[in-house]
Amino acid sequence: HDHIFVNKLTYGLRVPFSESWLVKFSEPKRGEVIVFKYPKDMSTFFIKRIVGESGDKIFYENGTLYVNDKPVEKTVPASRDDFEWLRDVDFQRDGNMNDGKDNYVEFTENLPGGKNHAILLRKGEIYETFGPVIVPDGQLFVMGDNRMNSADSRVWGFLPKENILGRAMFVWLS
Numbered sequence: 001h002d003h004i005f006v007n008k009l010t011y012g013l014r015v016p017f018s019e020s021w022l023v024k025f026s027e028p029k030r031g032e033v034i035v036f037k038y039p040k041d042m043s044t045f046f047i048k049r050i051v052g053e054s055g056d057k058i059f060y061e062n063g064t065l066y067v068n069d070k071p072v073e074k075t076v077p078a079s080r081d082d083f084e085w086l087r088d089v090d091f092q093r094d095g096n097m098n099d100g101k102d103n104y105v106e107f108t109e110n111l112p113g114g115k116n117h118a119i120l121l122r123k124g125e126i127y128e129t130f131g132p133v134i135v136p137d138g139q140l141f142v143m144g145d146n147r148m149n150s151a152d153s154r155v156w157g158f159l160p161k162e163n164i165l166g167r168a169m170f171v172w173l174s
Helices: none
Strands: 005-008 011-015 021-024 035-036 045-052 056-063 062-069 072-074 105-110 117-123 128-132 139-142 166-171
Touching: 045 062
Parallel strands: none
Antiparallel strands: 005 166, 011 021, 035 045, 035 166, 045 139, 056 062, 056 128, 072 105, 105 117
């Protein structure tokens, strides 16, 4: 139930009420967190992180993301401060009221290009395998940072760039 500030001008100006661009300023990049229209229901907005750009080869196995055949480095964060502010209720979704943060571990993932961010993986589970896939032109591969609780490109496919609404900048009301 967070409210976030979304910069809708970061990638350009759109024709009002359309997915067409009047002018483009920049392209979305790997590591950025974006808000977009969900490809299966354009009236629903999603927020995910870009992990694959056009032409990238994406593979995911046992909690490790591979970009262009190289595993993305995961390290244990130096501080647990970011993890500690989470509550058990943040993990209790889809009717699973017995889940909680004690069932998860936090890692820092370093995407190619030097973009570090936190991810959550569930402890003790056998992780799924996805791919490999090649991201088509004009598309992106996006994933949630809570990897085991995210309906993302592994579930519904590639994200057309025209669905992007903007880049998430910060939480302004939590």
